Amino acid sequence: MxxxxxxxxxxxxxxxxxxxxxxxxxxxxxxxxxxxxxxxxxxxxxxxxxxxxxxxxxxxxxxxxxxxxxxxxxxxxxxxxxxxxxxxxxxxHTPKPVLEAVQNELAKGLRTASIHRGEARLADLIAELVPSGAQSAFVSSGSEAIQLALRVARAATGRNRIAKFRANYHGWFDNLHIANSIGNDGAATIGQDPEASHSVELFDWGSTQGLEEQLDSSFAAVIVEPAAINAGCFAPPEGFLQALRDITRRLGIVLIFDEVITGFRLALGGAQQRYGVTPDLSVLGKALGAGLPIGAVSGQREVMEVIASGRLLHRGTFNGNPVSLGVGIACLETLKAEQxxxxxxxxxxxxxxxxxxxxxxxxxxxxxxxxxxxxxxxxxxxxxxxxxxxxxxxxxxxxxxxxxxxxxxxxxxxxxxxxxxxxxxxxxxxxxxxxxxxxxxxxxxxxxxxxxx
Ligand SMILES: Cc1ncc(COP(=O)(O)O)c(C=O)c1O
Structure with a gap:
């Protein structure tokens, strides 16, 4: 045909x-x-x-x-x-402020890979709304933002190992595209590099048993979906997130909340606001772009310093594209007004x-x-x-x-x-x-x- x-x-x-x-x-x-x-x-x-x-x-x-x-x-x-x-x-699908933002931005030309005012404006808004969001760095998807968060954590700590929870999903890149379901700790698809996840240790979500014994100062980060939406909409058991916060703080490990789904959705400030536990880094995506591609790593200053100082390379042709940022600003302002x-x-x-x-x-x-x-x-x-x-x-x-x-x-x-x-x-x-x-x-x-x- x-x-x-x-x-x-x-x-x-x-x-x-x-x-x-x-x-x-x-x-x-x-x-x-x-x-x-x-x-x-x-x-x-x-x-x-x-x-x-x-x-x-x-x-x-x-x-x-x-x-x-x-x-x-x-x-x-x-x-x-x-x-x-x-x-x-x-x-x-058709929020007026968001569609207007698209038109306004497009009327100024595509401006791909330019420095423009929307970047700092959206970062300011995230800093206002997300408890851990003092500084942000933008990319084009949740999966990319996860990779940047890992790099930030490794650079900030000088360590390599990452703790991941079973049945949490953190995007499709080889290193974390493993243990996506209970009963399969391996790669989620054929074609993945088995070496890519050699520094990742798996734990059971919702329990700190095992974490207490196995986490040590060789770990750069613990990454977690604070509410396990991908596994089937599980709220965090009482005390779980706080226990993660306490252990990681004690061992100098960066705590990363993957808020790609929960960000701006479970509360304006995400799961961290809803459950009252602030991570070092948050990964944002999905709702932040109200339908256009965007991802962000938003973190506390001490950890984000590795990017802020220019020491860590943060790259990407489409990072901070004006249309996605314009939409992000319109979206967060709408959510603020309606919260x-x-x-x-x-x-x-x-x-x-x-x-x-x-x-x-x-x-x-x-x-x-x-x-x-x-x-x-x-x-x-x-x-x-x-x-x-x-x-x-x-x-x-x-x-x-x-x-x-x-x-x-x-x-x-x-x-x-x-x-x-x-x-x-x-x-x-x-x-x-x-x-x-x-x-x-x-x-x-x-x-x-x-x-x-
Ligand atoms: C919790 C979580 N993290 C990361 C991602 C990856 O985001 P993206 O699909 O924008 O790459 C997703 C996607 O569904 C997700 O649910």
Missing amino acids: SANRLDKDSAVDLKQPLSQPLEIYDRHVFSKSKCYRAHAVNHLAYGVSSTPRASQLPFPVVIDRAEGVHIADVDGNTFLDYCLGYGPLLLG ATLYPRLDRIGGAIAAHVNAEAKAHDAPIFAQNVGGCVQLFAGVTQMDGMADLPKIDRSLILCLTSKLLQQGIYTLPRGLMYVSSVHSEDDLAFTRQAVSTAVMQFAQGLDANR
Whole structure:
């Protein structure tokens, strides 16, 4: 099929045979998404630009446009979006101040790799809002920011070893792209350099057992997701973050909070504000750019001194690009203005979704469980309870895909792996719609399981 043919909606034959019978779809038809994928895999490896996007069921949906918290696909289906660009779109898809910032910045030309006023302005705002954020350095993604944070920690301490927690995700670069799930301490994909992680020691998240005995003054950094959102929305056990703070301070180790998800999302000042523990370095991304690519390392002066003095090389053509910084400024100013009502609302909606999923699961005797940290909600399947990360091996990932597929057919768009993000523009009406969709999806899920028994 030619690209031209794809561009003309009317030229796509909706009646052409689909790989699965149409009647399995309760509500939505994905024929144009299927046409797109058949074409895309010709020259676009795997047909997507990030592998997990292809895991969506019943079919990876091709998005055409978005407004507020709704997205429409190329088949004309609309969805209530809880994927939010895998996290960044805390203000939804079309926040006016953010779109205006894009236009204002573009009107001044691209100015890539220039020094411009937005850089210091965004750093000032981070210093005002993030407890550990006295000084910042910008890059273009969360993964890059993680690498810079490790370099800063090593330079500041003159040490090499890094402590990482199992089932915490810190981006896709070889050194930390390991132990992403419980039960697999190794590389997350083929093709990684096994040598790259030789200085990384693994620990169990949520417990300081082992840390006390194994950490010593050969470690440069302890890096942690302060709330383990990637593992399944686990809040830190009481005292865990403070214990990390105490041990690292005692041993002169740099404590890094990876706040790529939690930054500006769990509170305006991130997880460190919510839980009252301030790290030495914070890694920021996602929501900071409200949908445009950015990452930041924001840290306390003593540690950031290695960059501030010019001794540590911090490089990157696209670092501090004016459009992303303009958007970051607009985003943080909006969040500042809305903070009093926004954060309690994210917590409330996140909690209400999880509670409704659990109530429906119980009513239908379905092996489903949901838990949330603020406006981040994780749907599990194959289990009816989750008492901690040690229970993660009990979950059934294919059943989660089945549940999120049912939700998609009811108009609810989640991450395929069952994570949902609440935005500042999800309304009470949206919550009511979500409750209804969840009720139907859970019922269908339970019926599907019964039919297969
Ligand atoms: C906690 C955490 N750290 C780092 C990253 C990497 O960020 P990016 O995808 O922008 O490279 C992610 C991405 O999902 C993340 O969730």
